[in-house]
Amino acid sequence: MDKMRLPSWRxxxxxxxxxxxxxxxxxxxxxxxxxxxxLLYLTALGLGLGxxxxxxxxxxxxxxxxxxxxxxxxxxxFAASFESTFNTFIRLKIGRIYDAIITTPVNAEDIVxxxxxxxxxxxxxxxxxxxxxxxxxxxxxxxxxxxSPWALVIPPMLLLIGVMFSVMGTLFTSLISSLDFxxxxxxxxxTPLFLFSGIFFPIEDFPAPVPQIAWFTPLxxxxxVCRALATGPSPGVLVDIAWILVFTAALALLPIHFMRxxxxx
Amino acid sequence: MNEGTEKVTNVAEATxxxxxxxxxxxxxxxxxxxxxxxxxxxxxxxxxPNGAGKTTTMKMIYGAAIPTGGELKVVGMDVRxxxxxxKRRIGVVxxxxxxxxxxxxxxxxxxxxxxxxxxxxxxxxRAALLxxxxxxxxxxxARVEQLSGGMKRRLLIARALINDPDLxxxxxxxxxxxxxxxxxxxxxxxxxxxxxxxxxxxTHYMDEAAQLCDRLCIMEGGRIIVEGSPREMISEHxxxxxxxxxxxxxxxxxxxxxxxxxxxxxxxxxxxxYVYTPDAEVVTRRVRESGITVSNVLHRxxxxxxxxxxxxxxxxxx
Numbered sequence: 124m125d126k127m128r129l130p131s132w133r134x135x136x137x138x139x140x141x142x143x144x145x146x147x148x149x150x151x152x153x154x155x156x157x158x159x160x161x162l163l164y165l166t167a168l169g170l171g172l173g174x175x176x177x178x179x180x181x182x183x184x185x186x187x188x189x190x191x192x193x194x195x196x197x198x199x200x201f202a203a204s205f206e207s208t209f210n211t212f213i214r215l216k217i218g219r220i221y222d223a224i225i226t227t228p229v230n231a232e233d234i235v236x237x238x239x240x241x242x243x244x245x246x247x248x249x250x251x252x253x254x255x256x257x258x259x260x261x262x263x264x265x266x267x268x269x270x271s272p273w274a275l276v277i278p279p280m281l282l283l284i285g286v287m288f289s290v291m292g293t294l295f296t297s298l299i300s301s302l303d304f305x306x307x308x309x310x311x312x313x314t315p316l317f318l319f320s321g322i323f324f325p326i327e328d329f330p331a332p333v334p335q336i337a338w339f340t341p342l343x344x345x346x347x348v349c350r351a352l353a354t355g356p357s358p359g360v361l362v363d364i365a366w367i368l369v370f371t372a373a374l375a376l377l378p379i380h381f382m383r384x385x386x387x388x
Numbered sequence: 389m390n391e392g393t394e395k396v397t398n399v400a401e402a403t404x405x406x407x408x409x410x411x412x413x414x415x416x417x418x419x420x421x422x423x424x425x426x427x428x429x430x431x432x433x434x435x436x437p438n439g440a441g442k443t444t445t446m447k448m449i450y451g452a453a454i455p456t457g458g459e460l461k462v463v464g465m466d467v468r469x470x471x472x473x474x475k476r477r478i479g480v481v482x483x484x485x486x487x488x489x490x491x492x493x494x495x496x497x498x499x500x501x502x503x504x505x506x507x508x509x510x511x512x513x514r515a516a517l518l519x520x521x522x523x524x525x526x527x528x529x530a531r532v533e534q535l536s537g538g539m540k541r542r543l544l545i546a547r548a549l550i551n552d553p554d555l556x557x558x559x560x561x562x563x564x565x566x567x568x569x570x571x572x573x574x575x576x577x578x579x580x581x582x583x584x585x586x587x588x589x590x591t592h593y594m595d596e597a598a599q600l601c602d603r604l605c606i607m608e609g610g611r612i613i614v615e616g617s618p619r620e621m622i623s624e625h626x627x628x629x630x631x632x633x634x635x636x637x638x639x640x641x642x643x644x645x646x647x648x649x650x651x652x653x654x655x656x657x658x659x660x661x662y663v664y665t666p667d668a669e670v671v672t673r674r675v676r677e678s679g680i681t682v683s684n685v686l687h688r689x690x691x692x693x694x695x696x697x698x699x700x701x702x703x704x705x706x
Contacts, residue, residue: 134503137502137503140499140502144499218488219484219485222452222482223488223500223547224503226451226475228473228504230471388413388447388452388453
């Protein structure tokens with residue numbers, strides 16, 4: 124096995140472009156379920172459970188206001204996770220799309236970088252649509268779910284969050300031999316993150332070491348960033364953004380290495 | 389061939405050159421040091437039983453496997469040092485279909501062309517011409533899954549040509565195709581060599597090699613055991629005529645003994661013996677004189693298949 128090379132942006136762009144061409148054909152059918160899911164949580168928990176939460180809510184927010192920005196973050200996680208698990212596995216093992224691409228000037232490393240960027244793009248696209256819906260709902264019901272102009276920075280942040288979860292998902296994909304293993308990834312990684320990252324209740328109020336553990340998980344910081352931007356950020360948000368950047372950068376080369384090993388012998 | 393010897397002296401112009409090329413997977417040595425050279429406009433074939441190292445050799449040419457040792461130059465460049473540049477100038481038809489099923493027939497060519505950073509307009513023009521070349525212009529907007537096996541193979545060939553490559557690598561281009569589809573693929577490949585493209589292919593089919601290849605080699609156990617033009621190989625390694633004689637299993641040994649002295653060589657496999665001889669009549673006379681009952685005698689010209697079977701053995705390799 125030869126050494127891994129650094130990916131080229133140009134090659135990555137070609138892979139991104141391939142995915143974008145296909146997405147453009149089906150986006151209407153793909154987008155809808157992705158909008159429905161967070162809306163279901165927002166309705167069931169925000170209105171249903173929220174009715175039992177006393178006046179004053181959490182940190183001065185109604186329960187719906189509290190969970191809405193967190194759902195933006197988890198939506199990005201789900202979008203990027205599906206893309207980098209099932210979709211990537213199908214392209215790798217079933218469609219053999221990558222086998223075809225590596226015989227062109229696009230290298231294996233470029234493919235993985237392109238997939239990161241595509242998953243990020245998908246997260247940003249879904250998130251922007253959901254952000255629009257949240258803003259609209261706030262206007263209709265006269266309780267703003269998004270109250271700060273900083274919310275305009277949310278889409279690029281969702282791209283970054285999507286890339287982070289794509290790196291994680293691709294790492295898992297690069298190590299497994301069958302689709303069945305994703306049950307482990309979703310049950311043991313994605314779902315616990317979804318439940319314990321401060322989307323539905325403040326994790327800081329839990330006894331040690333729960334908040335400390337949460338600090339070391341990725342979605343916790345993504346939720347902090349989205350909530351801060353939706354309600355008006357404090358400088359503390361920079362720590363969360365830095366955490367995401369460092370975590371993503373530290374992990375990004377690993378899936379590239381394993382994927383290259385799978386594609387090139 | 390005069391032309392052939394002239395080419396051999398001009399080593400610098402080889403489109404493909406390997407020297408002492410090896411590839412190991414852990415302890416297993418798939419390719420054990422092979423040398424070959426392929427020149428511009430030639431069609432060169434790799435024959436051999438399964439597991440001989442043909443596909444591994446192809447993979448090293450197009451960058452899906454990295455050589456363990458030795459030297460491999462493709463279109464004049466070292467595959468290890470100029471990976472991307474090599475891939476820019478070759479076309480690959482893989483053994484297994486890996487067309488993009490999410491894209492339509494023509495889109496497969498358009499998207500693939502973009503992987504080479506070719507301008508959109510040029511790719512569009514080439515895609516139209518190539519679809520015509522492989523007779524799929526009516527299927528341009530069809531889904532890939534609607535194509536027959538032969539059509540998919542032709543689309544793979546068109547895809548391999550989108551970058552106007554100097555060298556086209558084909559791994560078992562007609563395996564699994566019906567006879568009509570095979571002939572159509574052969575015609576297209578012949579047209580390519582007619583245009584001066586260099587072709588390298590692997591095949592199990594001796595008739596395919598005889599039809600297409602200017603030169604070929606037979607690989608076995610990771611080594612090239614013989615190399616030459618189809619005609620040279622037949623004249624060097626087997627006698628001009630072959631008799632396939634079928635008889636009862638316990639008579640085969642007696643039969644072999646009866647003809648051995650007048651044959652160049654005798655092979656026994658299944659319920660038949662294969663007698664290689666310059667003169668079939670003498671052999672048939674011996675068989676008649678021996679008094680052994682034979683159920684069937686087939687007399688034919690020696691072919692590449694006989695060379696292959698003689699050199700690689702008449703056993704089943706999987």
